[in-house]
Amino acid sequence: MNEFQEIFIKYKDLITLAVYGSAIMLIVIGLYAALVKKHLVKIVIGLSIMEAGVNLLFVAVGYIQNGTAPIFSPGNENSAAKMVDPVPQALVLTAIVIGFAVTALALSLVIRLYKHHHTANIDQIKSLKW
Amino acid sequence: MKKLIIFITVAVLTYTLAVTFKDIPFGENRIGDLNNPGTVSAYYLQKAPEDLHVSNTITAVVVNFRGFDTLGEVTVLFLAATGLASILYRKEDEEEDERITLKSSSLVRTGAKILFPLMLVLGLYVFIHGHLTPGGGFQGGAIIATGFLLMLITYKRFNTNHNVMVWLESIAGLAFVGIGLFGLFRYGSFLQNTGWTGNLNDLVSGGLIPLIYIFIGIKVGTELTNVLDILLKIKPRKN
Numbered sequence: 001m002n003e004f005q006e007i008f009i010k011y012k013d014l015i016t017l018a019v020y021g022s023a024i025m026l027i028v029i030g031l032y033a034a035l036v037k038k039h040l041v042k043i044v045i046g047l048s049i050m051e052a053g054v055n056l057l058f059v060a061v062g063y064i065q066n067g068t069a070p071i072f073s074p075g076n077e078n079s080a081a082k083m084v085d086p087v088p089q090a091l092v093l094t095a096i097v098i099g100f101a102v103t104a105l106a107l108s109l110v111i112r113l114y115k116h117h118h119t120a121n122i123d124q125i126k127s128l129k130w
Numbered sequence: 131m132k133k134l135i136i137f138i139t140v141a142v143l144t145y146t147l148a149v150t151f152k153d154i155p156f157g158e159n160r161i162g163d164l165n166n167p168g169t170v171s172a173y174y175l176q177k178a179p180e181d182l183h184v185s186n187t188i189t190a191v192v193v194n195f196r197g198f199d200t201l202g203e204v205t206v207l208f209l210a211a212t213g214l215a216s217i218l219y220r221k222e223d224e225e226e227d228e229r230i231t232l233k234s235s236s237l238v239r240t241g242a243k244i245l246f247p248l249m250l251v252l253g254l255y256v257f258i259h260g261h262l263t264p265g266g267g268f269q270g271g272a273i274i275a276t277g278f279l280l281m282l283i284t285y286k287r288f289n290t291n292h293n294v295m296v297w298l299e300s301i302a303g304l305a306f307v308g309i310g311l312f313g314l315f316r317y318g319s320f321l322q323n324t325g326w327t328g329n330l331n332d333l334v335s336g337g338l339i340p341l342i343y344i345f346i347g348i349k350v351g352t353e354l355t356n357v358l359d360i361l362l363k364i365k366p367r368k369n
Contacts, residue, residue, distance in 0.1 A: 008157065016156040024147045028140055035136045057151075065157035070187035071264065072179045074331050080164055080179070083187070085171045090191040094203050097268050097350075101210030104357055108214040111364060 005066050019060045026053025040110045040120045044103060051099045055092045062088035183327040184336040189261045193339045193346075197321040201306060204349060208303065211353045215360055229362045234284045242284040249277030257347030261336045267343040271350025278355040282362055290359055295352045302349035309338055309345075 008015065030050025034043050062085035068076070070086040114120045117127075160169070167173040178190040192200055234242075256263075257270030281288045313322030328335030 012156070019156055020151045024144065024151070027147065028144050031143060032136070032140055035139065060156065061154060063157055064159050064161070069264065070175065072185040072187070072330060073263070077179065077330060080175045083175060085161060086174055086187040086191055087171050090188045090196065093188065093192060093266075093268065094199065097203055098206055101207050104361075105210045105213050105217075107361075108217045112217050 002066075008065055020057070023053050023057035023060060026050070026056060029053075038121050038123055040113065040122060041107075043122075044106045044110060047106070048099070048103055051095070055095055055099075058088045058092050058095070062086075179330055181327070182323065182336055182339070183330045183332075184261045184339055185331050186261050186263065186266070189266050189339060189343065190336075192266070193261075193342050194321075194323055194336075197310070197342070200346070201310065201321070204303065204306065204346060207350065207353055208299075211357050214357055218360055218364065229282065229286060233286075238284055242280050246277050246281050249280070250274055253277065253347070253351065257343055258340070259333070260343040260347070261339050262331060262333070267346030268350050270347040271352075271354060274347075274351035275354030275358060279358050282358060290355055292356075295356055299349055299352040299356075302345040302352070305345045306342060306349070309342055313338075 027050050030046045030048070030053060033046025033049065035046075037043055037046060064082075064084045066082070067084035068079065068082050070083040070089070072080070110120060113125065117125050119125065161171045161175065162168045164172050164176050167176055174187055174191055174195060178184050178187045182190050182194060184190040184194070253270045253272075253274035255270075256265040256273060257267045260266030260270070278290065282290075310321040314320045316322070317324075323339070324337040327337045334340070
């Protein structure tokens with residue numbers, strides 16, 4: 001048992017609270033920004049923050065205490081039992097790429113709206129209201 | 131009234147997430163027995179080195195076990211790039227085709243000139259070794275696009291050849307589908323890997339996995355470069 005493991009066991013509740021808590025806080029902050037802010041770019045930033053929180057939460061669930069990266073590099077060919085879960089990491093890799101695509105498309109729509117209405121404030125874009 | 135609704139929404143979300151994750155202990159081994167796999171993770175961790183001879187399990191999951199999903203992901207990226215280009219489309223002769231960037235200092239210009247080829251080499255290294263080391267096609271493509279971004283914001287006259295980019299992107303995408311069809315006709319299922327997979331930790335190992343990841347790297351790199359090029363050519367509004 002090494003030093004890191006001892007610290008992990010001693011402060012397990014605190015570490016759990018810090019990791020899950022920060023991820024959930026990121027999701028909540030992003031949702032708040034997307035709901036409350038009036039500027040379109042700030043709404044897109046809020047969605048990006050929310051996505052970061054979801055990704056952090058996903059990777060944190062797959063973590064295993066004292067685990068290594070799931071890569072069988074030379075010298076680690078037989079250490080599969082120590083490795084962290086590879087499935088959340090692969091899914092997060094997909095989610096990051098999709099998140100980039102969504103952000104780029106959303107920003108292009110924001111630019112188009114700004115050029116058409118000469119403002120990016122959603123309260124002043126009247127034609128969107130019904 | 132609106133503030134109250136937002137407050138209730140945020141509070142309900144926080145409470146739901148907190149209650150859910152209270153019961154999931156952090157850092158606990160949930161994979162189970164590797165020799166007698168009961169979970170998908172255990173199956174992947176066992177099969178990746180033994181059957182596929184791929185060191186990086188995540189690459190094996192993304193390109194082999196979930197390869198069809200990755201094809202869909204690449205399609206989403208392609209659609210986003212196409213959508214961005216069509217939303218921001220304007221006629222060539224409408225305004226002169228030039229980026230609005232400030233003149234860079236000679237320090238930045240010399241530094242960019244030195245860094246650009248190194249970044250291209252790093253990107254190529256990352257996606258060629260995607261099945262051996264951390265990283266892969268998406269990460270390598272992002273590094274290459276970062277190198278192009280550095281040149282695009284430093285030099286006003288640096289232009290990527292649009293035709294070459296479009297052709298590279300199309301050929302890489304078609305090659306991915308072609309590899310899938312090769313598996314379908316040769317082995318009976320879409321994106322089926324070859325039986326020959328080499329040795330663990332060799333550069334040429336894992337059957338078709340490195341080939342697919344190289345094509346993904348080329349596709350992602352050219353696509354992101356195109357997106358950056360289009361976004362940097364936007365003119366500020368005329369008053």
